[in-house]
Amino acid sequence: MGASTSRHRQCRPRQSPINIYTKKVRYDSSLKPLYIYYDPKSSQRLVNVGHCFNVEFEDTNDKSVVSDGPLVGYYRLRQCHFHWGASDKDGSEHVIDGLEYPAELHIVHWNAQKYPTFDEALEHPDGVAVIGVLLKIGETNPLIQSIIDSLDQVKEKNKECPFTQFDLSSLLPNDRNYWTYQGSLTTTPYLECVTWIIFQEAIPIDSDQLQHFRSLHCTSEAEDPAFILENHRAIQPIEARVVRSSFK
Ligand SMILES: COc1ccc(N2C[C@H](O)c3cc(S(N)(=O)=O)sc3S2(=O)=O)cc1
Numbered sequence: 001m002g003a004s005t006s007r008h009r010q011c012r013p014r015q016s017p018i019n020i021y022t023k024k025v026r027y028d029s030s031l032k033p034l035y036i037y038y039d040p041k042s043s044q045r046l047v048n049v050g051h052c053f054n055v056e057f058e059d060t061n062d063k064s065v066v067s068d069g070p071l072v073g074y075y076r077l078r079q080c081h082f083h084w085g086a087s088d089k090d091g092s093e094h095v096i097d098g099l100e101y102p103a104e105l106h107i108v109h110w111n112a113q114k115y116p117t118f119d120e121a122l123e124h125p126d127g128v129a130v131i132g133v134l135l136k137i138g139e140t141n142p143l144i145q146s147i148i149d150s151l152d153q154v155k156e157k158n159k160e161c162p163f164t165q166f167d168l169s170s171l172l173p174n175d176r177n178y179w180t181y182q183g184s185l186t187t188t189p190y191l192e193c194v195t196w197i198i199f200q201e202a203i204p205i206d207s208d209q210l211q212h213f214r215s216l217h218c219t220s221e222a223e224d225p226a227f228i229l230e231n232h233r234a235i236q237p238i239e240a241r242v243v244r245s246s247f248k
């Protein structure tokens, strides 16, 4: 192994996303069920950030949180966003036994019990918790349609619009079995601060709804238009990590 490779391997040992190879997952009976409460009054706005769109939530209080599961303390809801592909053949970031899903929802929380601000939490290995929900092609998803109906207002990069009363908890799968591992942000600066919690059950989206995501612009109003055709990062080496499951 060359010096640069070994240096690379040593300095970024917990990158995301990864392929979850279910035969190598370790069932952990000490993993508790997740406690998730999202108050629809926490949702504030929809923002086109250039590489995706975020639903942003009020995170100056503890009205919307996740706790228990693999977590110590509670983590405050901050934003959720999606990753997708240029076609329905791929688009998820996490891959299950080599199977790529057409999209993936990320629900981002930060450790407000331990750290004073989100920016501070980003600097710590237990600072952020992201719930990942895989999406599969199926029936029209009414919750996602409520977002799509507002996407025209944020077509270009840096545009935002009010987005209130969004019931994010209705987007979660009924089955709460999950995998968990220590990883990173999947966008720059790839900070290794994330406890990943990936639900085993996928939720439905229809192909037309996904096509709407691809119509968003990665360019601002002042630039020649270009589209966010895809925004999923390639899988990363698992290194010395073990993925744990809450189920057998
Ligand atoms: C260093 O400054 C910052 C670092 C990160 C961020 N965020 C936006 C990122 O796009 C991003 C991507 C996340 S993902 N795909 O779930 O791993 S989570 C997340 S974020 O909300 O933390 C903002 C400022």
Ligand SMILES: [Zn+2]
Binding pocket: 081, 082, 083, 106, 186
């Ligand atoms: Zn993401």
